[in-house]
Amino acid sequence: xxxxxxxxxxxxxxxxxxxxxxxxxxxxxxxxxxxxxxxxxxxxxxxxxxxxxxxxxxxxxxxxxxxxxxxxxxxxxxxxxxxxxxxxxxxxxxxxxxxxxxxxxxxxxxxxxxxxxxxxxxxxxxxxxxxxxxxxxxxxxxxxxxxxxxxxxxxxxxxxxxxxxxxxxxxxxxxxxxxxxxxxxxxxxxxxxxxxxxxxxxxxxxxxxxxxxxxxxxxxxxxxxxxxxxxxxxxxxxxxxxxxxxxxxxxxxxxxxxxxxxxxxxxxxxxxxxxxxxxxxxxxxxxxxxxxxxxxxxxxxxxxxxxxxxxxxxxxxxxxxxxxxxxxxxxxxxxxxxxxxxxxxxxxxxxxxxxxxxxxx
Numbered sequence: 001x002x003x004x005x006x007x008x009x010x011x012x013x014x015x016x017x018x019x020x021x022x023x024x025x026x027x028x029x030x031x032x033x034x035x036x037x038x039x040x041x042x043x044x045x046x047x048x049x050x051x052x053x054x055x056x057x058x059x060x061x062x063x064x065x066x067x068x069x070x071x072x073x074x075x076x077x078x079x080x081x082x083x084x085x086x087x088x089x090x091x092x093x094x095x096x097x098x099x100x101x102x103x104x105x106x107x108x109x110x111x112x113x114x115x116x117x118x119x120x121x122x123x124x125x126x127x128x129x130x131x132x133x134x135x136x137x138x139x140x141x142x143x144x145x146x147x148x149x150x151x152x153x154x155x156x157x158x159x160x161x162x163x164x165x166x167x168x169x170x171x172x173x174x175x176x177x178x179x180x181x182x183x184x185x186x187x188x189x190x191x192x193x194x195x196x197x198x199x200x201x202x203x204x205x206x207x208x209x210x211x212x213x214x215x216x217x218x219x220x221x222x223x224x225x226x227x228x229x230x231x232x233x234x235x236x237x238x239x240x241x242x243x244x245x246x247x248x249x250x251x252x253x254x255x256x257x258x259x260x261x262x263x264x265x266x267x268x269x270x271x272x273x274x275x276x277x278x279x280x281x282x283x284x285x286x287x288x289x290x291x292x293x294x295x296x297x298x299x300x301x302x303x304x305x306x307x308x309x310x311x312x313x314x315x316x317x318x319x320x321x322x323x324x325x326x327x328x329x330x331x332x333x334x335x336x337x338x339x340x341x342x343x344x345x346x347x348x349x350x351x352x353x354x355x356x357x358x359x360x361x
Contacts, residue, residue, distance in 0.1 A: 004264070004277040004278060004279040004350070005276075005277065005278045005279065006278075006279040007278075007279065007280045007281050009229055009281070010229075010281055010283055010288045010289075010290065010293055010344075010346065011288065011289040011290065012230070012287055012288070012289060012344055013286070013287055013288060013289040013294065016285075016286050016287045016341050091155045094306065094310070095307070095310055096132075096133050097306070098303045098306045098307045098310075099132040099133050099135075100133055100135055101299050101302060101303045101306075102192060102303050103132070103133070103135050103136055104299065105282075105296055105299040105300055105303065106191065106192070106220060106349070108292065108295065108296050108299075109280055109282065109296060109349060110351070114136065114139055114140055114143060115140075115187070115189060115218055115353075116218065116276070116278070116351055116353060117187065117216040117217075117218040117276075117353035117355075118216070119186065119187045119216050120186065122144070122146040122147075123144055123146065123147045123186040123187050124146065124147060124148065124186055125147065125148050125149075125150075125183045125184065125185045125186055125187075125212075126140060126144070126147045126148070126149045126150070126185060126186065126187045126188075126189065127149075127150050127152070127181070127185045127187075127188045127189070127210070128140075128149065128150070128151040128152065128188075128189045128190075128191075129152060129175050129188065129189065129190040129191075129193065129203075129207075130152070130153055130175065130190065130191065130192065130193045130196060131151025131152060131153045131170060132153060132192070134151050134162075134164065134168070134170055135162050136151075136189070136191070137149050137150075137151040137164075137168045137170070138162040138163070138164055138165060138168055139162065140168075140189075141164075141165035141166075141167050141168040142165055144167075145165075145167060147167060147186070148167055148169075148183075149167060149168045149169070150169055150170070150171065150181070151168070151169075151170045151171070152170070152171050152172075152173050152175055153170070153172065153173075154172065154173075154174060155172065175197075175203065176197065176198060176199060176202070176203065179206055179210060181210060184210055184211060184212045184215070185210055185211055185212065185215060186211075186212055186215045186216075187215060187216050187217070187218070188207045188210070188211060188215070188216075188217040188218070189217075189218055190203070190207065190217070190218070190219045190220070190221075191218075191219070191220040191221065192220065192221060192222070193221055193259070194221050194222050194224060194255075194256065194257055194258065194259050194260075195250055195255045195256070195257050196255065197255070197256065197259070198254045198255065200256065200259055200262065200266055201266055201269070201270075204217075204219070204263075204266040204267060204269075204270045205270050207270070208270040208271055208272060208356055211356040212356070213356055213357065213358045213359065214355065214356065214357075214358045215355070215356050216353055216354070216355050216356075217267070217272065217353065217354060217356075218351070218352070218353035219263045219267065219350075219351070219352045219353070220349065220350070220351045220352075221259045221260045221263060221349070221350060222258070222259075222260050222282070222347060222348065222349055222350070223258040223259075223260040223261050223347060223348045223350065224243075224257050224258060224347050225243075225258055225347060226239075226243065226284070226345045226346070226347050227345070227346065227347070228343065228344045228345055228346065229344070229346075230344055232342055232343045232344045232345070233343055233344070233345045234337075234343075237337045238330070238333035238334045238336070238337050239334050239337035239338060242312070242330065242331075242334045245316065245320065246311065246312070246315065248320075249315035249316060249319040249320050250315060252319050253315060253319050260279075260348060260349065260350030261348075261350065263277075263350050263352040264277045264350075264352050267352050267353075267354045268354070271356070271357070272354025272355060272356065273354060273355055273356075273357050274354060274355045275352065275353070275354040276351075276352070276353055276354070277350065277351070277352050278350070278351040278352075279348055279349070279350055279351075280348065280349040280350075280351065281346050281347075281348060281349075282296065282297075282300060282346055282347050282348065282349050283296060283297035283300065283344075283345075283346045284297060284300050284301050284304060284338070284343075284345040284346060284347070285297045285298070285300075285301045285338075285341065285343065285344070285345065286298050286301070286341070287341065287343075287344045301338065304338060305335055305338055305339075308331050308334060308335060308338070309327070309328070309331050312327050312330070312331055313327060316330075
């Protein structure tokens with residue numbers, strides 16, 4: 001039985017149900033752009049007040065505005081040839097934008113904290129597994145100037161949102177290959193790696209092996225089985241069918257889409273102590289009544305819609321044998337379901353962290 005500290009059910013904002021289907025079309029664009037434009041015009045006048053109202057940092061809304069500007073929310077579909085079959089998502093600017101949104105969304109879910117593990121105030125070596133655009137590494141580099149921070153990923157895409165601090169470096173490598181790091185680490189961070197790892201037990205064991213005694217490892221990942229508390233998510237819809245196909249294609253490709261529920265057992269089994277488990281509900285859309293979760297849900301909906309074709313392209317074409325035209329047509333139907341304001345969909349985020357004992361037993 002899991003010892004997870006679970007977040008409570010999310011209350012629904014009934015106004016989102018009665019505003020019409022267009023609320024997730026043009027109105028979603030207006031919502032996000034209005035947040036960003038408010039920031040642009042008021043940042044220098046009353047930064048603290050605006051931050052308090054929006055419940056998210058000013059810089060993150062500036063990011064939305066600068067990244068996407070006037071045209072980011074039209075959700076036009078296009079195919080890309082920059083998809084790797086090893087990493088089943090795209091490796092292009094659009095994916096870089098989406099990954100930065102996921103970063104901000106997950107930090108918001110963690111109450112604006114870059115990590116939850118109680119690491120020492122002056123760590124020396126930090127490893128980020130699956131660094132993505134590198135934005136987490138860069139923010140950690142600013143937060144912990146004492147640390148040398150290494151981000152590892154299969155690709156070299158980098159965020160333009162944040163300058164790279166002098167104490168941050170990146171390496172292109174497959175984290176499932178043999179680890180050749182010379183140093184041990186005081187803290188290892190592994191986030192949003194679902195559908196990317198073949199051997200989760202070995203990955204967690206390696207993290208344990210490469211920690212200094214007393215060091216911490218933290219894993220943040222999803223169970224992307226969508227659900228709703230009120231039955232508004234329909235598993236027979238185009239969206240539900242898409243998930244069934246996505247799960248099957250990922251299974252054939254040897255990737256796990258729901259590592260979150262397994263993390264506690266893997267961490268304990270590897271030998272970690274002082275293990276803490278948190279299970280958070282992650283809304284998809286503007287429907288939550290809570291202002292912070294409404295913002296999280298809006299970002300989540302944006303990144304899902306922006307990434308839907310990229311999620312589908314490699315697996316549906318190379319594993320399931322679909323044509324690009326068939327993928328595009330199906331994704332259009334899925335996006336229609338995603339824009340339905342009456343669907344109160346959500347999935348779960350698991351955060352598990354533990355400490356390597358000071359001495360071996």
